[in-house]
Amino acid sequence: MRTVDIVERIEGEAKLVCTWDDKIITNAQIEFLNFRGFEYILEKKAPLDALIYTPRICGICGQAHLKATVEVLENIYKNLNYEIELTNKAKLLREIGLNIEIIDSHIKWFYMFIMPDITALSSKDFSSYKPLKGEKWLKSSFITSEIIKSLAIIGGQWPHTSYMVPGGVVSDPTLLDLTTMKNYLDSAINFFEDDFAGVCIDDYLSFSKAEDLDKIGKDLKDFIDLCFEHGFDKIGKSYNRHLVLSSTELFKVGKSNKRVINRVDLERIEESCEYTFNIDKNKQSKEAYTWAKNVRYADNFFETGPLSRAVISKRAFISKLHEKFEDSVLTRVMARMDEFVHLLYITKNLISKIDISEESFVKPKISLNEIKNAEAKSVVEASRGSLFHDISIKDGKISKYNVITPTVWNLGPGNKSEPSVAQKAIIGLDSIEKAEITLRSFDICSVCTTH
Amino acid sequence: MADSHDMVKKVFTTNSARVETNKGDAYYDSLFEKAKLRLKALKKQRPLKDIDMMDIVESEGVNRRDFMKWASATTATLMLPPMFTPLVAEATELMNRVPVVWIELQDCAGNSEALLRSSAPTVDDLIFDVLSLEFHETIMAASGHQADAQLEDAIEHFKGKYLLFVEGAIPTAMNGQYGTIGASGETFQEHLERLSKDAAAVVAVGTCATFGGIPAAAPNPTGAVGVMNIVKGKPVINIPACPANPANMVGVVLHYVLTGQIPELDSLLRPKFAFGYRIHDNCERRAHFDAGEFVEEWGDHGAQNNFCLYKVGCKGPMTFNNCSIIRYNEGANWPVGVGRGCIGCSEPDFWDKYAYERPMADANIKAPTGGVEKTVDQFGLGLLTATTIGIGVHAVTSAMVGKKTVHTKDGEE
Numbered sequence: 006m007r008t009v010d011i012v013e014r015i016e017g018e019a020k021l022v023c024t025w026d027d028k029i030i031t032n033a034q035i036e037f038l039n040f041r042g043f044e045y046i047l048e049k050k051a052p053l054d055a056l057i058y059t060p061r062i063c064g065i066c067g068q069a070h071l072k073a074t075v076e077v078l079e080n081i082y083k084n085l086n087y088e089i090e091l092t093n094k095a096k097l098l099r100e101i102g103l104n105i106e107i108i109d110s111h112i113k114w115f116y117m118f119i120m121p122d123i124t125a126l127s128s129k130d131f132s133s134y135k136p137l138k139g140e141k142w143l144k145s146s147f148i149t150s151e152i153i154k155s156l157a158i159i160g161g162q163w164p165h166t167s168y169m170v171p172g173g174v175v176s177d178p179t180l181l182d183l184t185t186m187k188n189y190l191d192s193a194i195n196f197f198e199d200d201f202a203g204v205c206i207d208d209y210l211s212f213s214k215a216e217d218l219d220k221i222g223k224d225l226k227d228f229i230d231l232c233f234e235h236g237f238d239k240i241g242k243s244y245n246r247h248l249v250l251s252s253t254e255l256f257k258v259g260k261s262n263k264r265v266i267n268r269v270d271l272e273r274i275e276e277s278c279e280y281t282f283n284i285d286k287n288k289q290s291k292e293a294y295t296w297a298k299n300v301r302y303a304d305n306f307f308e309t310g311p312l313s314r315a316v317i318s319k320r321a322f323i324s325k326l327h328e329k330f331e332d333s334v335l336t337r338v339m340a341r342m343d344e345f346v347h348l349l350y351i352t353k354n355l356i357s358k359i360d361i362s363e364e365s366f367v368k369p370k371i372s373l374n375e376i377k378n379a380e381a382k383s384v385v386e387a388s389r390g391s392l393f394h395d396i397s398i399k400d401g402k403i404s405k406y407n408v409i410t411p412t413v414w415n416l417g418p419g420n421k422s423e424p425s426v427a428q429k430a431i432i433g434l435d436s437i438e439k440a441e442i443t444l445r446s447f448d449i450c451s452v453c454t455t456h
Numbered sequence: 457m458a459d460s461h462d463m464v465k466k467v468f469t470t471n472s473a474r475v476e477t478n479k480g481d482a483y484y485d486s487l488f489e490k491a492k493l494r495l496k497a498l499k500k501q502r503p504l505k506d507i508d509m510m511d512i513v514e515s516e517g518v519n520r521r522d523f524m525k526w527a528s529a530t531t532a533t534l535m536l537p538p539m540f541t542p543l544v545a546e547a548t549e550l551m552n553r554v555p556v557v558w559i560e561l562q563d564c565a566g567n568s569e570a571l572l573r574s575s576a577p578t579v580d581d582l583i584f585d586v587l588s589l590e591f592h593e594t595i596m597a598a599s600g601h602q603a604d605a606q607l608e609d610a611i612e613h614f615k616g617k618y619l620l621f622v623e624g625a626i627p628t629a630m631n632g633q634y635g636t637i638g639a640s641g642e643t644f645q646e647h648l649e650r651l652s653k654d655a656a657a658v659v660a661v662g663t664c665a666t667f668g669g670i671p672a673a674a675p676n677p678t679g680a681v682g683v684m685n686i687v688k689g690k691p692v693i694n695i696p697a698c699p700a701n702p703a704n705m706v707g708v709v710l711h712y713v714l715t716g717q718i719p720e721l722d723s724l725l726r727p728k729f730a731f732g733y734r735i736h737d738n739c740e741r742r743a744h745f746d747a748g749e750f751v752e753e754w755g756d757h758g759a760q761n762n763f764c765l766y767k768v769g770c771k772g773p774m775t776f777n778n779c780s781i782i783r784y785n786e787g788a789n790w791p792v793g794v795g796r797g798c799i800g801c802s803e804p805d806f807w808d809k810y811a812y813e814r815p816m817a818d819a820n821i822k823a824p825t826g827g828v829e830k831t832v833d834q835f836g837l838g839l840l841t842a843t844t845i846g847i848g849v850h851a852v853t854s855a856m857v858g859k860k861t862v863h864t865k866d867g868e869e
Contacts, residue, residue: 017565020639038635039636041671135597136596160794168791365755452564
């Protein structure tokens with residue numbers, strides 16, 4: 006038997022096509038059927054134009070794309086041995102911007118995407134989580150609007166800011182701006198303590214045992230209880246192989262295939278199109294069913310995202326949960342939530358480290374339009390996982406631009422011999438509701454996947 | 457000197473900068489009476505949601521006075537005289553009489569994201585409790601087949617009455633196979649045609665839905681076009697920008713509630729209340745332009761002192777939008793505020809024409825409604841000697857445009 010399910014309440018739409026045998030899912034196809042063609046559009050454009058184009062790949066993770074683009078352009082300089090000076094202030098403002106976007110995305114994801122689905126499984130009254138109406142939903146919508154203002158202060162607007170340029174950032178915040186940003190983050194910390202987890206942030210950050218789960222209250226406790234009630238601590242398991250492509254204050258680069266190795270070679274990343282539509286019909290495989298490509302590292306499917314980041318950087322609380330519950334829906338969601346708390350704390354500190362007397366921008370010595378021939382890659386940790394940009398420049402114009410988004414790692418199609426990460430997590434489940442929630446636990450972004 | 461004078465005059469008195477926004481007392485008096493009747497009739501209708509706006513506003517700790525302040529600012533946004541403020545407030549309370557269906561096509565959901573962060577007494581109450589959002593794929597409760605059913609119910613039940621908001625472009629190449637929706641695999645074009653058939657009006661939100669946006673940038677691999685290329689025989693309202701400003705989305709709905717009509721549109725179907733003047737006309741850095749003070753490169757002395765961004769590629773002088781007044785993220789900031797310059801995102805084909813760093817003089821572009829092009833660049837360079845003329849002409853032009861009257865009276869600068 007085959008069923009077709011539409012997965013909405015994501016960015017765009019996905020189709021989940023399951024094959025069943027005696028009430029068990031034996032195969033799962035995740036179809037992404039919306040395509041815009043960014044990689045084609047970027048060809049022949051001036052390199053700096055990419056700073057305006059790529060943030061529009063996604064309305065939720067535009068910062069990450071902007072940062073990946075600005076860094077891929079700076080890496081072009083580096084590969085040609087032109088020194089790019091980046092002040093500490095510019096570096097900080099970029100990381101802060103990215104962190105705020107991740108914080109915003111995680112909170113919104115919990116209330117807008119996860120809770121409506123998981124509360125629907127329960128017969129208890131969870132109307133306060135009801136989209137557009139429930140009091141908790143409205144509160145989270147309010148707080149995310151507040152948090153994102155702190156990004157608008159340095160970015161000019163959100164979504165789709167373009168304040169980063171090769172050589173630094175264009176913005177020059179005043180002390181008042183920085184204080185205002187911190188105030189917005191403080192209101193998010195209050196939200197975390199009073200409404201989200203019911204525990205003081207310092208206590209939370211000291212959690213180091215799986216049993217600390219019991220100390221969590223409020224909305225996150227509702228999730229945890231529902232998770233255990235419906236067995237989500239045991240399902241959603243995939244390869245349990247993890248990959249993080251880039252380091253920040255909170256994240257460490259590395260891969261984990263049973264043990265953690267803090268080294269990754271970008272040359273070993275490989276994209277394939279076995280099941281992917283092609284804009285050129287002649288090049289399209291007969292078995293194509295989605296616009297998503299698949300990507301593997303060293304010939305293996307790897308998961309990427311908050312759980313992978315927590316595992317690779319060995320954050321205590323999530324590592325313990327991971328030991329006990331492996332890569333289940335519970336651990337994956339908890340890792341995402343744990344991440345925003347850590348980011349709130351770290352980002353506030355990063356703001357304090359800004360020296361406003363430093364320069365925001367140091368002009369690169371030559372223009373990208375003068376570059377004859379060069380290539381570069383860049384990596385950024387986005388809300389949903391590792392983002393990879395790869396550019397070639399010829400005669401001052403972009404000749405090739407390749408983007409691999411986190412959702413391609415997790416939700417792309419498998420290959421002949423193996424299912425992809427999300428497919429593997431879904432195969433073997435016994436209900437479509439469990440399959441959908443498992444799929445959601447990866448934080449699906451349809452528009453990013455196909456770009 | 458004389459040349460500069462002519463240039464200044466040309467730049468600031470060209471038709472592009474002179475959209476008639478003040479229509480005179482007779483017009484406003486008649487509109488006022490009409491709106492009163494309209495609201496009276498609406499009030500008699502059963503609300504789609506049984507919610508009292510003021511109960512919610514007050515329960516959230518926003519008092520009547522704050523709400524009226526918001527109504528006054530919104531009246532200014534709609535370019536209506538202050539006497540409309542009480543009617544706008546009343547219309548806000550009656551927004552739940554107008555059903556809205558929101559669909560997403562070839563998009564990035566950026567406009568939905570912007571709407572979620574809309575400015576209002578509190579966003580949630582105003583937009584989500586009062587506005588009767590009957591369907592929105594990303595933020596509604598239902599998903600999957602249940603969502604499909606909800607959409608069909610909404611368009612059947614509100615036949616001829618709903619406002620259809622469209623986010624995203626429509627791919628037309630390869631028979632529309634670059635974008636399909638739902639279990640049936642309906643193409644975006646078929647979906648849009650079907651849903652617009654029984655809509656009262658179609659509102660294209662964001663530059664993708666209005667002009668094809670980024671998917672339509674060269675070489676337009678998917679044959680993307682905007683809503684107005686597909687929907688015929690229906691009023692279409694374009695709210696471009698990337699993302700569109702939520703204040704303008706709310707403005708269009710309010711105008712519809714208030715008058716029963718779509719707002720007055722320009723030749724590109726953009727509401728004049730939002731796109732009747734250029735960013736440049738109300739820019740906070742405008743004084744520096746007039747004084748010939750420019751940022752020459754990011755991070756320089758000019759950048760640190762918030763000088764004009766024209767020479768680092770700002771497209772404000774030829775971009776029609778109200779973001780220099782409304783700003784983004786509940787007024788927190790806007791691109792020019794951080795020193796980046798306007799990219800012209802509310803103009804057709806801006807992706808291809810208004811490239812990032814290219815100063816406009818070298819960009820070989822022409823503003824859709826006539827514009828400044830090369831003149832301003834030369835003018836800017838020669839301006840240090842012509843400062844006083846610039847200021848003089850600007851003052852005269854502002855008076856002619858008449859827009860200042862509306863805004864200063866409302867205290868909404």
